[in-house]
Amino acid sequence: MMTTFNDIFKDAGNKITGIAAAPGLVIAKAYKYIKEELEVNGQKIINIKQALSDLDEAIARSKKELKKILNLARDIMGDKRAIIFEAQMMILDDPILLGTIKRRIEYEKMLPEFIVDDEISKYQKLMLKAHEGYMSERAHDIEDIKNRIIRNLQNKRWISKITHDVIVVSDTLTPSDTILFSRSDTKGFVTDRGGLTSHAAIISRSLNIPAVVGTHNSTLLINDGDELIVDGFHGCILVNPTKKQRNFYNTKIKHLKELQKNLIELKDKKAETTDGKIIELLANVDVTGEIDIAKTTGAQGIGLYRSEQILAEMGDLASEEEQAEIYNKLASRMYPQMVTIRALDIGGDKFNFSEISEPNPFLGLRGIRLLLANESLFKSQIRAVLRASKNKNIQFMLPMVSSLLEVRESKKLIDECKKELKKAKKEFDNNIKIGIMIEVPSSALLAKEFADEVDFLSIGTNDLIQYLVAVDRGNDLVSDLYREFHPAVLRTLKIIVDGGKTSNKNVSICGEMAAETLAIPLLIGLGLETLSLSPATIPYIKKIIRSISYSKSKKLADECLTYKTSDEIKARIEKFFVDNSIKRTRNII
Numbered sequence: 001m002m003t004t005f006n007d008i009f010k011d012a013g014n015k016i017t018g019i020a021a022a023p024g025l026v027i028a029k030a031y032k033y034i035k036e037e038l039e040v041n042g043q044k045i046i047n048i049k050q051a052l053s054d055l056d057e058a059i060a061r062s063k064k065e066l067k068k069i070l071n072l073a074r075d076i077m078g079d080k081r082a083i084i085f086e087a088q089m090m091i092l093d094d095p096i097l098l099g100t101i102k103r104r105i106e107y108e109k110m111l112p113e114f115i116v117d118d119e120i121s122k123y124q125k126l127m128l129k130a131h132e133g134y135m136s137e138r139a140h141d142i143e144d145i146k147n148r149i150i151r152n153l154q155n156k157r158w159i160s161k162i163t164h165d166v167i168v169v170s171d172t173l174t175p176s177d178t179i180l181f182s183r184s185d186t187k188g189f190v191t192d193r194g195g196l197t198s199h200a201a202i203i204s205r206s207l208n209i210p211a212v213v214g215t216h217n218s219t220l221l222i223n224d225g226d227e228l229i230v231d232g233f234h235g236c237i238l239v240n241p242t243k244k245q246r247n248f249y250n251t252k253i254k255h256l257k258e259l260q261k262n263l264i265e266l267k268d269k270k271a272e273t274t275d276g277k278i279i280e281l282l283a284n285v286d287v288t289g290e291i292d293i294a295k296t297t298g299a300q301g302i303g304l305y306r307s308e309q310i311l312a313e314m315g316d317l318a319s320e321e322e323q324a325e326i327y328n329k330l331a332s333r334m335y336p337q338m339v340t341i342r343a344l345d346i347g348g349d350k351f352n353f354s355e356i357s358e359p360n361p362f363l364g365l366r367g368i369r370l371l372l373a374n375e376s377l378f379k380s381q382i383r384a385v386l387r388a389s390k391n392k393n394i395q396f397m398l399p400m401v402s403s404l405l406e407v408r409e410s411k412k413l414i415d416e417c418k419k420e421l422k423k424a425k426k427e428f429d430n431n432i433k434i435g436i437m438i439e440v441p442s443s444a445l446l447a448k449e450f451a452d453e454v455d456f457l458s459i460g461t462n463d464l465i466q467y468l469v470a471v472d473r474g475n476d477l478v479s480d481l482y483r484e485f486h487p488a489v490l491r492t493l494k495i496i497v498d499g500g501k502t503s504n505k506n507v508s509i510c511g512e513m514a515a516e517t518l519a520i521p522l523l524i525g526l527g528l529e530t531l532s533l534s535p536a537t538i539p540y541i542k543k544i545i546r547s548i549s550y551s552k553s554k555k556l557a558d559e560c561l562t563y564k565t566s567d568e569i570k571a572r573i574e575k576f577f578v579d580n581s582i583k584r585t586r587n588i589i
């Protein structure tokens with residue numbers, strides 16, 4: 001019998017699990033990267049002048065080091081991603097921060113490293129306190145710059161020696177660590193801390209280095225030189241693998257290489273069913289690097305540009321000018337293909353800027369609600385999107401819509417922005433298409449009424465499922481109940497697709513369900529003709545589409561709509577794959 005992933009992992013005592021942060025498979029030796037703890041003491045000093053000049057020198061040296069890293073980052077990741085380091089440079093140039101540090105050295109007569117530590121830590125604490133997730137990741141970036149100055153004040157070196165071709169195992173990795181390691185052909189990253197938005201994760205994804213983060217205790221369980229298997233698809237690590245585990249992964253790695261080669265060959269082929277139905281495959285873009293992947297994998301446009309990602313990359317809200325430039329570049333890179341820019345979906349679990357802590361953030365001030373409550377923020381984004389639309393290849397999409405009033409209110413603001421731009425003699429697409437995400441049950445039920453008032457609908461199953469079955473999409477305790485194949489999900493999808501069609505409006509799907517191989521015949525059978533998915537998965541999904549028939553998929557969907565449990569539906573689709581000898585390519589990995 002063929003060994004499966006489950007066989008390998010089920011009882012493996014040498015397994016560590018974490019978050020699958022960057023896809024890929026790798027087998028290599030571990031290099032434990034433990035940073036020397038920098039000790040700072042509050043010793044009194046006599047020579048203030050010397051202390052101030054030591055500080056200036058340490059700042060200058062830190063700048064020089066960062067500049068090198070910045071150049072390196074630009075080379076390997078492009079200007080956009082390198083912004084992380086520009087932000088660090090700006091801290092080194094911040095006159096208020098440096099002025100305070102110098103004044104305190106003069107008054108308090110303490111070692112400069114003590115004052116630097118104390119002063120910058122204040123910023124960090126504020127960030128950690130004010131915001132969860134995203135902001136705490138940014139607090140780690142500040143830690144990086146703080147330690148760099150202290151290390152330079154103490155004349156210590158940073159990384160002594162980096163061995164090549166290793167998997168770096170560390171408690172946490174700063175952006176500069178990640179860049180420096182990647183330069184020496186690092187094969188993978190494993191960290192105890194950090195989530196999907198940590199810079200180690202973002203950088204690994206854009207450099208195609210497999211990474212598993214948030215493992216909690218890998219630095220305790222792994223020794224320097226241990227052999228590791230890092231599975232960046234499943235978020236697993238095997239320490240000193242058995243022969244069986246190594247053989248299993250060697251075969252997977254071989255398959256993966258062949259698969260990637262074959263799939264790239266599909267790039268210019270249509271996503272067409274065996275009976276001639278053409279499906280449009282678009283890309284979801286979360287990080288700028290994915291635009292390149294969208295190009296290489298043959299996406300036909302961008303179906304979801306999560307504009308809140310700019311926040312992740314810039315570390316701050318972008319001004320109208322900055323946004324207009326970003327959207328302009330994006331539109332020209334993709335021209336003549338269409339780019340769907342989604343209005344900032346902040347709030348909920350994503351970048352909560354509000355000082356108010358909400359008891360139920362997922363049901364709170366999120367998406368369109370937050371935008372309508374912050375009109376100037378919303379309008380600056382609308383104007384930026386309009387300004388980038390002059391070549392007519394941009395459409396604008398509203399997230400988390402739950403009532404028609406929100407659509408009408410947004411359209412009113414869009415009209416106001418158009419008037420403002422006209423007055424300022426700025427060019428834009430006056431007929432820009434406005435659509436909405438359907439990710440709340442109330443808007444699903446009213447799909448037809450919404451479709452009457454907008455140009456397109458896009459189904460966000462990630463949220464739709466969580467709201468439909470009342471299961472927090474990020475909560476492990478109830479993850480078993482989060483079911484894509486729940487009969488209520490299927491029937492809701494049908495209502496949306498039919499509603500859009502009755503109004504002659506395009507309906508697409510941009511939730512993760514569109515990248516689930518098993519769901520493809522079902523979605524196509526339900527009548528969806530546009531799927532938007534993470535660009536790396538496009539070839540896998542195209543391959544499935546090219547091996548199924550639309551008429552059979554329609555029968556399958558009709559039958560599944562009569563079932564009462566998700567298990568029945570899943571079993572029926574699995575049977576469909578077997579009966580039609582369709583390989584679920586992506587699951588080879």
Ligand code: PEP
Nearest residue numbers: 439460461462463510511
């Ligand atoms: C969704 O909810 O399905 C979706 C695409 O939006 P996000 O995952 O960004 O919430």
Ligand code: MG
Nearest residue numbers: 439460462463
């Ligand atoms: Mg959503």
